Amino acid sequence: MAKIVVALGGNALGQSPEEQLAAVSKAATAIVDLIAAGHKLIITHGNGPQVGMIKKAADCAHKNENNAPYIALKECGAMSQGYIGYHLQQAIENECCKRRIKQAVAAITTQVEVDPDDPAFQHPTKPVGNFYTEAEAQRMSEQGFIMQEDAGRGYRQVVASPLPVKIIELKVIKTLVENNVLVITVGGGGIPVIKTPEGYQGIDAVIDKDNSSALLADAVDADFLLILTAVEKVAINFNTPAQQNLSRLDYATAEKYIAEGQFAKGSMLPKIQACLNFVHQKPERKAVITNLFTAREALQGNNGTVITD
C-alpha cells in the first residue's frame, strides 16, 4: 500500500460546471480504483479555469461604490475550493457507495502562506479563466488584463502566482489522513495568505497547485506524487512534428530539457519543477505525470511519465 498525493489539474476538470461534473466522475473512478487497490490517497486540485470564470462573473455582477470589483481574486479562489471540492467529494462518495467501499471523504478549506515579497507579485504567470483568440486577447489587454499565450491552446489572462511557503491547516490534514479520511485539500494551490501582526490575511494571487501538492506530499511523507492533467505523457518538441513522448525522466535530463525551454511556463514547467522538488528530497520517491484515464497503469510504471531523482 502506498501513500499517494493525487493532483487533479484545473484544465483536466473542464471549463464549465457540466464539463466538470463529467470530469470529476471520471476522476472519481480512477481515484476509487486506487482506493480499492489499497492505496492511501490525498487529493488536491487546480482551479485555473474555474477561478477565472468565478471572477469574470463576479466582476460583471457586482461593482462597489467606487466601481471597483466587488469580489477580490482571493475570495474567488476560496469559492473555487468549495465548488470543485463539493463536486469531487460527492463524486468520490457516490463511486465508493456504488462499489460498497466504506470511505469517509472531506474537502478542507485550505489556506497557504506565501511571501508578500515574492517577485511573482510583479511578474504574473498563472493562466486563469478561458482561452481566447489573439484578437480577443488584444481587446482584453486594452482593458488592462495581462494576457499570455498558453501552450499553443490560445491566450489566457495571467495573475500573480507566488510560491507556497506553509500549509496552514497541515495538522488537521495529517490528523484526518491518519484516521483514514480521504482528504481533498490545497484546492487551487490553497487560498493565498500572508502573515501580518494581526494574523493571517488573504492576498490576491493564485498559487500553482502542483507546487502546493509537492509541498503537501513532502509534509505527509508520501511515496508518490501523481499529477493528473490532460496529456498521457510529458513530451519534448511538444505540439511539433518532432514531438517525442517521455516515459521516464530523471533529474539531470529534466534539468537539461528545462534549460532548452521544452516545458511551457505556466502549464507543464511548474509540474516538472514540482515533481523534481519532491523526488530530490528522498530518492526512493516517485512522481508521475499522466491523465485521468491512465492513472492506475501509470502508477504501475506502465504509462505516463515517471520522474525520478
Ligand SMILES: Nc1ncnc2c1ncn2[C@@H]1O[C@H](COP(=O)(O)OP(=O)(O)O)[C@@H](O)[C@H]1O
Ligand atoms: N512539454 C509538454 N509536454 C506535454 N504537455 C505540455 C508540454 N508543454 C505544455 N503542455 C501543455 O500543458 C498542459 C498541462 O498544463 P495545464 O493545462 O496548465 O495543467 P492542468 O491540467 O493542471 O490545468 C498539457 O495539457 C499540454 O497542453
Ligand SMILES: NC(=O)OP(=O)(O)O
Ligand atoms: N491553481 C492551479 O494551479 O490551477 P491549474 O491547475 O488549473 O493551473
